[in-house]
Amino acid sequence: xxxxxxxxxxxxxxxxxxxxxxxxxxxxxxxxxxxxxxxxxxxxxxxxxxxxxxxxxxxxxxxxxxxxxxxxxxxxxxxxxxxxxxxxxxxxxxxxxxxxxxxxxxxxxxxxxxxxxxxxxxxxxxxxxxxxxxxxxxxxxxxxxxxxxxxxxxxxxxxxxxxxxxxxxxxxxxxxxxxxxxxxxxxxxxxxxxxxxxxxxxxxxxxxxxxxxxxxxxxxxxxxxxxxxxxxxxxxxxxxxxxxxxxxxxxxxxxxxxxxxxxxxxxxxxxxxxxxxxxxxxxxxxxxxxxxxxxxxxxxxxxxxxxxxxxxxxxxxxx
Amino acid sequence: xxxxxxxxxxxxxxxxxxxxxxxxxxxxxxxxxxxxxxxxxxxxxxxxxxxxxxxxxxxxxxxxxxxxxxxxxxxxxxxxxxxxxxxxxxxxxxxxxxxxxxxxxxxxxxxxxxxxxxxxxxxxxxxxxxxxxxxxxxxxxxxxxxxxxxxxxxxxxxxxxxxxxxxxxxxxxxxxxxxxxxxxxxxxxxxxxxxxxxxxxxxxxxxxxxxxxxxxxxxxxxxxxxxxxxxxxxxxxxxxxxxxxxxxxxxxxxxxxxxxxxxxxxxx
Numbered sequence: 001x002x003x004x005x006x007x008x009x010x011x012x013x014x015x016x017x018x019x020x021x022x023x024x025x026x027x028x029x030x031x032x033x034x035x036x037x038x039x040x041x042x043x044x045x046x047x048x049x050x051x052x053x054x055x056x057x058x059x060x061x062x063x064x065x066x067x068x069x070x071x072x073x074x075x076x077x078x079x080x081x082x083x084x085x086x087x088x089x090x091x092x093x094x095x096x097x098x099x100x101x102x103x104x105x106x107x108x109x110x111x112x113x114x115x116x117x118x119x120x121x122x123x124x125x126x127x128x129x130x131x132x133x134x135x136x137x138x139x140x141x142x143x144x145x146x147x148x149x150x151x152x153x154x155x156x157x158x159x160x161x162x163x164x165x166x167x168x169x170x171x172x173x174x175x176x177x178x179x180x181x182x183x184x185x186x187x188x189x190x191x192x193x194x195x196x197x198x199x200x201x202x203x204x205x206x207x208x209x210x211x212x213x214x215x216x217x218x219x220x221x222x223x224x225x226x227x228x229x230x231x232x233x234x235x236x237x238x239x240x241x242x243x244x245x246x247x248x249x250x251x252x253x254x255x256x257x258x259x260x261x262x263x264x265x266x267x268x269x270x271x272x273x274x275x276x277x278x279x280x281x282x283x284x285x286x287x288x289x290x291x292x293x294x295x296x297x298x299x300x301x302x303x304x305x306x307x308x309x310x311x312x313x314x315x316x317x318x319x
Numbered sequence: 320x321x322x323x324x325x326x327x328x329x330x331x332x333x334x335x336x337x338x339x340x341x342x343x344x345x346x347x348x349x350x351x352x353x354x355x356x357x358x359x360x361x362x363x364x365x366x367x368x369x370x371x372x373x374x375x376x377x378x379x380x381x382x383x384x385x386x387x388x389x390x391x392x393x394x395x396x397x398x399x400x401x402x403x404x405x406x407x408x409x410x411x412x413x414x415x416x417x418x419x420x421x422x423x424x425x426x427x428x429x430x431x432x433x434x435x436x437x438x439x440x441x442x443x444x445x446x447x448x449x450x451x452x453x454x455x456x457x458x459x460x461x462x463x464x465x466x467x468x469x470x471x472x473x474x475x476x477x478x479x480x481x482x483x484x485x486x487x488x489x490x491x492x493x494x495x496x497x498x499x500x501x502x503x504x505x506x507x508x509x510x511x512x513x514x515x516x517x518x519x520x521x522x523x524x525x526x527x528x529x530x531x532x533x534x535x536x537x538x539x540x541x542x543x544x545x546x547x548x549x550x551x552x553x554x555x556x557x558x559x560x561x562x563x564x565x566x567x568x569x570x571x572x573x574x575x576x577x578x579x580x581x582x583x584x585x586x587x
Binding site: 091 | 340341343344347348349351412416417418420421422423424425426427428
């Protein structure tokens, strides 16, 4: 039997009584998985994180964390979670001072606090800035301090709200690898990001949320198969032909494909790339449209995301 | 590297209560040299400059009773106002810099956080008052205050710190703009400071509007009561003033708690 860490059913939340930031969201998070929340800005990801971390009480619906109701057992829940918020959160002291104070707040004894602080400063490359005030370091360094600091205490689930914003490639990879390492040790992670590549790298299951609604939720590979088709074709045509070529192409390719235009370029998701390529070449010749670039690749999570948001969560075959 | 995020049950924890940890944190992050200089330095400068400046003026007019002795307990009471600005400033800064939301997703309740700020304000108020007393001792020599008097005046300062802590929390809970918050704080400081008996005694010769301000200003009650404790001169009027101060403190504390509990914790 799978242990469920988070159980949400028909969650709704409105800040102003008019627009729903969460609109009937249902999902579960399993123990020991990395659960990705993807969505555009304002999609409802942070509201969902705030609800799961007890910062807001949803307007309606059922939410249980570790089987407990956040409205009644908020303190017990909070004692078992770690949260890296989307915005900055620092005390007005040095980087190492922030580790120490945070460790005291979490009740970590001095010797263990120091041991953990030193290990985290080393692991997240903060040695050079450890004696600088947290407000004086760069954006990427601040993000690293915020993420590293959270590991000063023990937890059963970690909520990361866009943790890699401003981080360089190496540090981003270090963080993602750390997450995977912690998950092997039994940690559960809920992770929001705009970066689909890193979601693909680190997440076991992904939920796409848009306008407060959960559009899709599945394992990453299943999503790629269901929403991305087997392959993706990237196509760029000569300037000015898009207006007449795209509608004809959409009609000509038929079922099992999806065309997502971006100016003179387009991304085509297809179950049968060979057939689609033949039809593209035939149609371009017939209409006198010049192909500037064409390539076939394995689909990515970005394709899944674009597809699911553009089509309201409908899988490829049902479009 | 070994796993950091071990289950909470596997990590050793300090036995210190949450409130103690919050107070430790509040003191630690608010005792930078700049904050301390303003917190202690400003009343100390009042004591030195006003004390000696007006002492010469007053002695030539009234034959030499010590203005510095009059001012010392007034400025000890004034520490309640300074403590209040620390309390309001903590809430404001914690919300501005994201620590309020970060603490409230930690193992604390909203009320514990609030209590932490209040008790920190009281600690700053009492510490500041004792520093004033120490400076006055250096300047004046033997002080008239008894141990009982000291206990009484420190209790009054503690209540006063809660009053002004609540008032500043109320303002901080309502206002999100840094400029507006600072402007209101300066205005409040000016009004309570100079429309009170901290620097000069109440007089029927004062203009009527200023007499009204004196009468509704809690700092007047604090300064009078601290002065009573300092000189051991307790009167019925002082007893009433302490009662009014306690009633005002309960009312403002209630309003502050309500505003804070309803306030948005996020920085956005």
